[in-house]
Amino acid sequence: MEEVFKKLKEKHIRLTPQRLAVYEALARENKHLTVEEIYGKIKKRFPAVSLATVYSILELYRKKGIAAEIRITFNRSCFEARTDSHHHFFCRECKKIYDVELRPCPALQAAQVDGHSIEELHGYFYGICRECR
Amino acid sequence: MEEVFKKLKEKHIRLTPQRLAVYEALARENKHLTVEEIYGKIKKRFPAVSLATVYSILELYRKKGIAAEIRITFNRSCFEARTDSHHHFFCRECKKIYDVELRPCPALQAAQVDGHSIEELHGYFYGICRECR
DNA sequence: AAAATAAACAATAATGATTATTATCTAAAA
DNA sequence: TTTTAGATAATAATCATTATTGTTTATTTT
Numbered sequence: 001m002e003e004v005f006k007k008l009k010e011k012h013i014r015l016t017p018q019r020l021a022v023y024e025a026l027a028r029e030n031k032h033l034t035v036e037e038i039y040g041k042i043k044k045r046f047p048a049v050s051l052a053t054v055y056s057i058l059e060l061y062r063k064k065g066i067a068a069e070i071r072i073t074f075n076r077s078c079f080e081a082r083t084d085s086h087h088h089f090f091c092r093e094c095k096k097i098y099d100v101e102l103r104p105c106p107a108l109q110a111a112q113v114d115g116h117s118i119e120e121l122h123g124y125f126y127g128i129c130r131e132c133r
Numbered sequence: 134m135e136e137v138f139k140k141l142k143e144k145h146i147r148l149t150p151q152r153l154a155v156y157e158a159l160a161r162e163n164k165h166l167t168v169e170e171i172y173g174k175i176k177k178r179f180p181a182v183s184l185a186t187v188y189s190i191l192e193l194y195r196k197k198g199i200a201a202e203i204r205i206t207f208n209r210s211c212f213e214a215r216t217d218s219h220h221h222f223f224c225r226e227c228k229k230i231y232d233v234e235l236r237p238c239p240a241l242q243a244a245q246v247d248g249h250s251i252e253e254l255h256g257y258f259y260g261i262c263r264e265c266r
Numbered sequence: 267a268a269a270a271t272a273a274a275c276a277a278t279a280a281t282g283a284t285t286a287t288t289a290t291c292t293a294a295a296a
Numbered sequence: 297t298t299t300t301a302g303a304t305a306a307t308a309a310t311c312a313t314t315a316t317t318g319t320t321t322a323t324t325t326t
Contacts, residue, residue, distance in 0.1 A: 014274075014322075014323090016274065016275085016321090016322095018274085018275075019274095035312085035313085036312090048275090048276070049275085049276080050275070050276045050277065050278095051276095051313095052275085052276075052277080052278085052313090052314080052315090053274080055312095055313070055314075056274085056275085056314095069207075071204055074202075074204050075284085075311090075312080076311095076312065076313095077207070077312085077313085087240075089246060089249050089251075091249065092252070098247065100246050100247060102239070102240055102246070105239070105240065106235070106238070106239075107220075107235055107238065107256065107258070112260075113222060113233050113235070113258060114222070114231065114233060114263065115262075115263030116222050116224065116231065116258070116260055116261065116262045116263050117261050117266060118222075118258050118259070118260045119225070119259055119260040119261070120258070120259040120260065121256070121258050121259070122255075122256070122257040122259075123240065123254070123255070123256050123257075124254070124255040124256075124257075125240070125246060125249070125251050125253070125254050126251070126253040126254070126255075127249055127250045127251045127252040127253065128249065128250050128252070129248075129249045130247065130249050133250060147293080147294090147302075147303075149292090149293095149303065149304085151303080151304075152303090168283085168284085169283090181304085181305070182304085182305080183304065183305045183306065183307095184284095184305095185284090185285080185286090185305075185306080185307085186303080186304055186305070188283095188284070188285075189285095189303085190303095208282085208283080208313085209282090209283065209284095210283085
């Protein structure tokens with residue numbers, strides 16, 4: 001938490017109430033939330049907040065490495081406060097997203113594949129989760 | 134090629150000129166094409182074809198396991214004729230998509246992770262390709 | 267502290283990919 | 297041939313995301 005604010009300060013980014021609220025919404029649950037969900041959570045305390053603002057804050061956080069965007073569902077973005085690299089699982093039954101730690105995932109360590117230099121890796125698993133089967 | 138038609142026949146799916154054209158567009162290049170690109174290629178021979186038709190044919194093929202959809206770019210779908218499981222690399226510079234064969238990818242073999250049963254896995258790498266650096 | 271400047275925000279419109287609808291046409295079945 | 301179901305074209309609708317614009321708020325300068 002503290003280091004996030006430090007990071008923002010280093011880059012001369014103002015910590016406004018809206019931005020704080022977005023970050024808290026993400027960090028409190030430590031889950032994958034859609035933009036709409038984040039918007040919903042914030043609106044309780046900041047009725048005047050705009051959806052476009054939430055988008056722009058999330059985009060700012062993404063660029064600064066404070067939040068990560070995942071696209072495991074094809075039709076909308078989710079964001080999470082975790083920034084360390086890991087994979088995800090999507091349950092086709094209950095639609096829940098799980099974090100997946102792939103212990104020895106060679107791809108996560110690798111600096112390149114086929115001569116291409118890797119900056120980022122998204123691993124999306126699809127199936128039925130342990131709760132649903 | 135032949136086996137694709139067999140597969141369609143088994144499931145009582147008519148092989149229309151439009152459907153044939155979509156399949157050929159995908160198979161000829163063996164690349165990842167956007168819906169728009171496929172539409173463009175087909176339109177030369179079938180000026181009357183509709184974009185909505187291309188969408189519906191691709192959706193049909195996806196469901197039948199004849200084509201695969203990937204969402205490596207966040208804002209639009211790509212389709213490919215390859216149906217065996219493999220990963221992809223997206224070059225942020227030239228925007229090209231490469232196939233990636235991850236020789237020993239434990240995730241591709243695994244039947245489950247954390248107790249969740251896996252039906253499908255998408256691995257998306259992002260970075261700069263060997264041509265661009 | 268007041269004025270000037272820059273950044274953040276809200277409201278809203280615009281964009282663009284995808285999906286739904288409906289009428290027409292084609293092909294298979296009776 | 298008639299009937300029926302499926303496929304297609306044309307087009308409208310949807311919906312997530314992005315762009316725009318005017319206003320407000322905070323920072324910097326004087």
